[in-house]
Amino acid sequence: MEIFPAIDLRNGQAVRLKQGDYNQITVYSSSPADVAQEFKAQGARNLHVVDLDGAKDGSLSNFDTVCEIIKTGGLSVQVGGGIRDEQRIQKYLNLGVERVILGTSALDRKFLTHMIAKFGSQIAVGVDAKNGKVAIKGWREVCDIDSVQFCRELADIGVQTIIYTDISKDGAMSxxxxxxxxxLAKEVNCRIIASGGVCFEHEISQLSALGTYGVIIGKAIYTGAINLAKAIAIADGKQEV
Incomplete structure (x- = not known):
């Protein structure tokens, strides 16, 4: 199983939100590229980057910061946040991003099907859920769409990777x-990346046992609740909890 340490970007800084609330923000670093290299030094192979400004208003204000992160090298980077057209997908892939994450735009099935046909495994879909319903536009709007059913439909049309986040758990450290x-392991036939609230080592072990493809860990790393190097060792089956 793969571990994806997370860097959320707001105004060029590495931050964390609590439960997706832009009013509950903690700034961890003014140099996200340095944070990425710290993760790499601890054994990280992957990185999960979210442009919070892009998710909120569709801007590309953090593109240069993502560029700096990519240039530091040595990490497989997936990026999401405000990616709602083919031009932006191509721009990120040209930058060297491994996988682009679609959120709100994935509700447009015609667009999503076309992007999957064109870019294949380089497209992932982020399914953010609140009380079991799909949330969009930076988690600010909740649709009347069942999140698990939506995941099944995504897998059926060819999406290979789904990042599923329970918003109520994100950043809550519970x-x-x-x-x-x-x-999801029973009902959805594609790679699932778990996101939101992972803060205990035994959860990493349990998710691995389920056959989960990956786990995103954010606040738990920044606060020291989880040691990244140990988390990777657990996910790799090299260390027991």
Missing amino acids: GTNMEIYHQ
Whole structure:
């Protein structure tokens, strides 16, 4: 299983939100590229980057920061946040991003099907859920769409990777929604990346046992609740909890 340490970007800084609330923001670093290299030094192979400004208003204000992160090298980077057209997808892929994450734009099935046909495994879909319903536009709007059913439909049209986030757990440091990942493992035939609230080592072990493809860890790393190097060792099956 792969571990994806997370860097959320706001105004060029590495930050964390609590439960997707832009009014509950903590700034961790003014140099996200340095944070990426710290993760790499601890053994990280992957990186999950979200442009919070892009998710909120569709801007590309953090593109140069993503560029700096990519240039530091040595990490497989997936990027999401405000990516709603083919031009932006291509711009990120040309930069060297491994995988582009679609969120709100994935609700447009015609667009999504076309992007999957064109870019294949380089497209992932972020399914953000609140009370089991899909949330969009930087988590500010909740649709009347069942999140698990949506994941099944995504897999059926060819999406190879889904990043599923339970918003209520994100940044709360109370543990992740393990029940939903059990359900997704049984019902959705594609790679699932778990996101939101992972802050205990035993959760990493449990998610690995489910066959989960990857786990995104954010606040738990920044606060020291989880040691990144140890998390990677657990995910690789080289260390027991």
